[in-house]
Amino acid sequence: MPRTGERGGPQTRAKISQVATRLFLERGFDEVTVAEVAREAGVSSVTVFKHFPRKEDLLLDRQVDAADVLRAAVRNRAPGVDVVASLREATLRLLDERHGLSGVADGAIPFFRTVAASPALIARVREIGSDLQRLLTDELARDPAFDRDGPLLAAFFIAGYATVLVQTANWLIERGDPDEVAADHRERLESLFNALRNGVA
Structure with missing residues (x-):
């Protein structure tokens, strides 16, 4: 009972x-x-x-939120706003709100330490990234403009965002102050979207 x-x-x-x-x-x-x-x-x-x-999802419980952010960025764009601009706006909004997905939310430091100490959590993070990449690919496939390049954009964005988050996590653990790291986090996000827009020299 x-x-x-x-x-x-x-x-x-x-x-x-x-x-x-x-x-x-x-x-x-x-x-x-x-x-x-x-x-x-x-x-x-x-x-x-x-x-x-899964036990891992007791801690990594933001996958649905992340999926919702990605769907909204693709589906709810204002007229004339392309996908890269919409993803940038959504990502920076998470940062400004110190959302749990932003990497610099309250409690981020003990969270990142806990994940880094567990191979099971690290493996689950990678699985979630793959799931989100597939979801974004499927969303982009709804747009005729991405009939060929959607999978590439999805792969680049998810891998790039994950790379930024990992660096932010390392710096947070080292420095211990989300406010100190937030500006660097924003700069690296802007570098990511510049690379998505213009390529990497």
């Missing part, structure tokens, strides 16, 4: 994610079991896996 108060809705998912994140950041991803997360959250392990099919 479900535990008292156990539900399957968004509130339960959010609570499980919050509890799991706290435990992982305190003790390390590989040192915490799903059963411990379930016990702390007051739910069953079955309920945890209902919301998070």
